[in-house]
Amino acid sequence: ARPRTRPRTWPLAVVVACALAWSSSGATVAGPSDSGIKGAIDTILTDARLDGAAASVVVADAATGETLYQRDGSDRLMPASNTKLPTSAAAMAVLGPDYRYRTDALATGTRRGSVLRGDLYLRGTGDPTALAADYDALARQVAASGIRRVTGRLVADDTRFDTQRLGRSWAADDESSYYSAPISALTVAPDTDYDAGSVIVEASPGAEPGAEPTLRLTPRTDYVDLDVRATTVPAGRPRTLTVEREHGSNTVVVTGEIPVGAAPAKEWVSVWEPTGYAAAVFADALNSHGVRVTGPV
Structure with missing residues (x-):
C-alpha cells in the first residue's frame, strides 16, 4: 500500500454489519449479542490506539431489524469512507x-x-475513472475523423453537475489532500486507484547535497505549477518533505529535505478547478495528435 496522508481530525465510525439501525438511546443493548458480538466489539473499541477517537456502532439483524448491539448509536459523526x-x-x-x-x-x-x-x-457526465489515457484516446478519435484545425474554442462542459465543488463541512486544512479533491462532471484521475481530481507529485533527491530535488507530475500537465523550495541533504538525514497546494490555486509548494540516495517520495495532491484540469489534459492530447485549436480553452 502506498504511503499517503490520511485525514487527521475525522472521528472513527465502525461498520460491523450490512444493515444499520438507529436508536434514540445511547446505551449498550445486550441480548443476542452476548453470544460473542458484544465482547468482540467492546475489545476493539477499548484498544489504546483509539484513545481520543469517537466511535458509534449499531449492529442489527438484516432480516428482522432487531438491534443486537449498540454503543453511542445516536451520536453524530463524520461518516468518512463509510459513506x-x-x-x-x-x-x-x-x-x-x-x-x-x-x-x-x-x-x-x-x-x-x-x-x-x-x-x-468536451462534455462530461461525472466519470470518476477518467484517466489521461482516456482523454488521449478521445483526442485520437478526433484526429482520426480528419480534423487538423479548430478555428474556435475548446469548451469544457461540466453542466451535468452543479457548481458546488467542495462539501460544506470539509475541513479547510485538508483542501490540498487527494481525499478533498473538488467535485466536477469533468475530471482526471492520475492512476487506477481513481483518485479523481488529483495529481501525483513524485520527488527524487538530487545527485549531491544542496541540489534541488527532481520532481515529476502524473499526469504531466502545465495546469499545475511546482514551486520547489526543498533541498537534497547528505545520506542518513531524515526526510522532511512536505507537498501542499496553495489555497485557491494550482501552485504546489514542495518544502523540506530529502537525503541523497533516498527512494522517491510520492504525494497525491488535489487540483483546483477539475474542469479546467480535464480540459488542459485533453488540449495537450489534441495537440499531440496534430489537432490545433486556435481559440482559448
Whole structure:
C-alpha cells in the first residue's frame, strides 16, 4: 500500500454489519449479542490506539431489524469512507450495474476539409475513472475523423453537475489532500486507484547535497505549477518533505529535505478547478495528435 496522508481530525465510525439501525438511546443493548458480538466489539473499541477517537456502532439483524448491539448509536459523526457503502448501494439501485458514463467530444459550426470552423466541446457526465489515457484516446478519435484545425474554442462542459465543488463541512486544512479533491462532471484521475481530481507529485533527491530535488507530475500537465523550495541533504538525514497546494490555486509548494540516495517520495495532491484540469489534459492530447485549436480553452 502506498504511503499517503490520511485525514487527521475525522472521528472513527465502525461498520460491523450490512444493515444499520438507529436508536434514540445511547446505551449498550445486550441480548443476542452476548453470544460473542458484544465482547468482540467492546475489545476493539477499548484498544489504546483509539484513545481520543469517537466511535458509534449499531449492529442489527438484516432480516428482522432487531438491534443486537449498540454503543453511542445516536451520536453524530463524520461518516468518512463509510459513506461509500450507502452511496454505492444507491448508485446500483438507481443507475443499475450496466450504467456507463459518457465523455464526448462534440462540435458546433461547419466542417471544411480538415478545418472545423466552430468550437470543439468536451462534455462530461461525472466519470470518476477518467484517466489521461482516456482523454488521449478521445483526442485520437478526433484526429482520426480528419480534423487538423479548430478555428474556435475548446469548451469544457461540466453542466451535468452543479457548481458546488467542495462539501460544506470539509475541513479547510485538508483542501490540498487527494481525499478533498473538488467535485466536477469533468475530471482526471492520475492512476487506477481513481483518485479523481488529483495529481501525483513524485520527488527524487538530487545527485549531491544542496541540489534541488527532481520532481515529476502524473499526469504531466502545465495546469499545475511546482514551486520547489526543498533541498537534497547528505545520506542518513531524515526526510522532511512536505507537498501542499496553495489555497485557491494550482501552485504546489514542495518544502523540506530529502537525503541523497533516498527512494522517491510520492504525494497525491488535489487540483483546483477539475474542469479546467480535464480540459488542459485533453488540449495537450489534441495537440499531440496534430489537432490545433486556435481559440482559448
